[in-house]
Amino acid sequence: MNVIKKRIIFMIILITSMIMIIIGRLAYIKIFAQEDYFLRALELWTRDAPIEGRRGNIYDRNGKLIVGSQLAPTIVVIPNQVKEKERTANILSNILKCQKEDILNYVKKNTSVEIIKKHGQKIEPALASKVIEANLEGVYVVADSKRYYPYGHYLSQVLGIVGIDNQGITGLEYYYNDYLKGEKGALEILTDAHGEMFENINSNYESPTSGCELYLTIDLEIQIALERVLDNAVVQYSPDEMMGLIMKPGTSEVLAMASRPTFNPQNYQDYDQSLYNRNLPIWKSFEPGSTFKIVTFAAGLEENVFRLDETYNDPGFMIVDGARIKDWKAGGHGTETFREVLQNSCNPGFMTIGFRLGKVRLFNYIEKFGFGKKTNIDLLGESSGIVFNLDKVGNVELATSSFGQGNSVTAIQLVNAACAAVNGGILNRPTILKGISTLDSKSIIEQTLPIEVRRVISESTSKKVAESLEYVAALGTARSAYIEGYRVGGKTGTAQVAKDGIYQNGKYILSFLGIAPMNDPQVAAYIAVENAKNAIQYGGVVVAPMIKEVLMSSFSALNIEKQSDGLELDARYWIDKRSFIVDDYVGMSVSDVKRKTQYINMYKVEIIGSGNMIIAQLPYANQKIVEEGVVILFTN
Numbered sequence: 001m002n003v004i005k006k007r008i009i010f011m012i013i014l015i016t017s018m019i020m021i022i023i024g025r026l027a028y029i030k031i032f033a034q035e036d037y038f039l040r041a042l043e044l045w046t047r048d049a050p051i052e053g054r055r056g057n058i059y060d061r062n063g064k065l066i067v068g069s070q071l072a073p074t075i076v077v078i079p080n081q082v083k084e085k086e087r088t089a090n091i092l093s094n095i096l097k098c099q100k101e102d103i104l105n106y107v108k109k110n111t112s113v114e115i116i117k118k119h120g121q122k123i124e125p126a127l128a129s130k131v132i133e134a135n136l137e138g139v140y141v142v143a144d145s146k147r148y149y150p151y152g153h154y155l156s157q158v159l160g161i162v163g164i165d166n167q168g169i170t171g172l173e174y175y176y177n178d179y180l181k182g183e184k185g186a187l188e189i190l191t192d193a194h195g196e197m198f199e200n201i202n203s204n205y206e207s208p209t210s211g212c213e214l215y216l217t218i219d220l221e222i223q224i225a226l227e228r229v230l231d232n233a234v235v236q237y238s239p240d241e242m243m244g245l246i247m248k249p250g251t252s253e254v255l256a257m258a259s260r261p262t263f264n265p266q267n268y269q270d271y272d273q274s275l276y277n278r279n280l281p282i283w284k285s286f287e288p289g290s291t292f293k294i295v296t297f298a299a300g301l302e303e304n305v306f307r308l309d310e311t312y313n314d315p316g317f318m319i320v321d322g323a324r325i326k327d328w329k330a331g332g333h334g335t336e337t338f339r340e341v342l343q344n345s346c347n348p349g350f351m352t353i354g355f356r357l358g359k360v361r362l363f364n365y366i367e368k369f370g371f372g373k374k375t376n377i378d379l380l381g382e383s384s385g386i387v388f389n390l391d392k393v394g395n396v397e398l399a400t401s402s403f404g405q406g407n408s409v410t411a412i413q414l415v416n417a418a419c420a421a422v423n424g425g426i427l428n429r430p431t432i433l434k435g436i437s438t439l440d441s442k443s444i445i446e447q448t449l450p451i452e453v454r455r456v457i458s459e460s461t462s463k464k465v466a467e468s469l470e471y472v473a474a475l476g477t478a479r480s481a482y483i484e485g486y487r488v489g490g491k492t493g494t495a496q497v498a499k500d501g502i503y504q505n506g507k508y509i510l511s512f513l514g515i516a517p518m519n520d521p522q523v524a525a526y527i528a529v530e531n532a533k534n535a536i537q538y539g540g541v542v543v544a545p546m547i548k549e550v551l552m553s554s555f556s557a558l559n560i561e562k563q564s565d566g567l568e569l570d571a572r573y574w575i576d577k578r579s580f581i582v583d584d585y586v587g588m589s590v591s592d593v594k595r596k597t598q599y600i601n602m603y604k605v606e607i608i609g610s611g612n613m614i615i616a617q618l619p620y621a622n623q624k625i626v627e628e629g630v631v632i633l634f635t636n
Helices: 002-032 034-045 085-096 102-108 126-133 171-175 220-237 265-270 274-276 289-302 338-343 348-368 397-401 409-421 457-475 544-557 589-599
Strands: 046-051 066-070 076-077 139-144 146-148 185-190 204-206 213-216 243-247 252-258 313-314 315-320 323-326 334-337 425-428 433-437 442-447 451-454 489-499 501-516 521-531 578-580 603-608 614-618 624-626 630-636
Touching: 034 146, 034 451, 076 085, 085 102, 085 126, 126 139, 146 265, 185 578, 213 457, 220 252, 220 313, 220 521, 220 544, 243 338, 243 409, 243 544, 289 338, 289 348, 289 457, 289 489, 289 501, 313 338, 315 348, 323 409, 334 338, 338 348, 338 457, 348 397, 409 425, 409 457, 409 501, 425 544, 457 489, 457 501, 489 544, 501 544, 589 603
Parallel strands: 603 630
Antiparallel strands: 046 185, 066 146, 076 139, 185 204, 213 433, 243 252, 243 521, 313 334, 315 323, 425 451, 433 442, 489 501, 501 521, 578 624, 614 630
16 A cells, blocks of 8 residues: 555656646746747748849949849749649740740749749849739749849950859959858748748848949950950951950059950850950960060169160071071171160070070069069969079070070060069059948948069169160061150060970961050050961061050040150151141131142041131141041131
8 A cells, every 4th residue: 555655646746747847848938948939930931032132343443334233033932832833834934935844843842942043043024024923823033133244245254254143253253252242131931831821921021232342443445445456356367366464554453454265254154164264364374575575674774784875786696505596587687786686676685685694683583573473463363474493594595585485474474574664663463453342331442552562673774674665666676556646665576386395387476565655654555466367477567556556545544645755756668657747727728728738648638617718627737647647627
């Protein structure tokens, strides 16, 4: 009996304890953990239709839109809510222009929420409106956006591409993805455990946030001019590849950058990956040819191994360790000053400078000017180029390096080094980011420029280099780039294409590097053309006119005015167009003008108006006009 009584008491205590534990647990859940359990339950009841945050826009240095984001809705379904799956699939497939099975695969899934990928992602607003009008149960339209490019293929490799999930994949879109991407939002749809919507309970909308907006150093007007020139050259010369780069010498800001072949980032899927993974001005490594002579010339001046007025006799070749290295001009240039060595792009003259410097000093300057290492520009895919190992540099390597053969460089390295040679002697880090706008105030946080790397040469040497380069454009191999009144300087380049260490017969990279104005450099422009067809294989003939066109557009964009104290063009007969002083026609009668100009073959005259007296003219009297240019006269 006592045993039974003890068992009953034990069971009462056990049951009472269990009840107390349950009551305690319920009290804890109800009083202390109510919010946590509510959120867990809400999570089970909630179906999130994701809404991507809008990527930030990209603008040029003047606030002109380069890349934007536009409305492109996305279709999502909650499969458990789709009762008439066949009908729903039929209607959606008709609207989205796809196979019915493509839609059925989504509406039949045993999942909480499904995005109709590919066919239903980032669709046109008009199609989204049709889906809304169809009023399909379990089908939702959520806000989304996609990139749009007002200028098509312009700046494409620089900008890069954005995937379907709004993530940057290449270019600036990848490099600055953390700034550009917005935070995701969602349309929260409340349902029961079976996916059925609760009656009289509204869905919750969690708003996405937009990404920051980038302001680039790019000048859209200059970029358009560069793209136009490259497009025209592709038609004319059918090159294997082309690249163009324009920079601001004092700060190394990139004003324009382009590659050919190119692609349209709006439809990047239609192109080979190599097109959007290779930004040629920073990726392609090649032997620069004579444009590299700027570096050797600057190093020689800085080390006082020659004077500008010192004479040198060029026989047209130099024998180096038994190897006969020829000049580009058969028979050589004869007696010339070292300024004329640069002006005439004389290879033996530059080999002489190289030997006077010696391999240690020359290669020290090659390194100081930034070759053999990445410039660390804020872009994806930069190459470092290849510079001879000093231990393996013999006399032949020293000779060829001095005039731009043997070592390989990138365009960004080459142009940046030229900027340092003429900007006062400072090597800066190239950049393409001007500033970033904040999300709250929309104020622009600008990057501090220039970003100085090191001093390479003295200011006085830099000034001599700039002055000497002006002689190249006025009197030397770059006369095709001469622009009256703008003090253009530059250097031509013609280099054989090397493949697997062997120079390819008949294949050249033609290039030109132009800078202006030489007394205060504001723009440096470079274009290189690989394997131009149906062309004379000289950079001064093929590429210099392209740079001339780009520079003229740059002068307008940057408000660079004409000057009167530059060098006069030494026009070559049948090659260069001469300049002439325009007569004063204002106040003359139309008949007198016609009599006077019928024998003028220096320039053309066009009369606008039906009056009998000239009241205005362009260009003005006593200004210069290029040969075969047009003087416009206005009558009363």
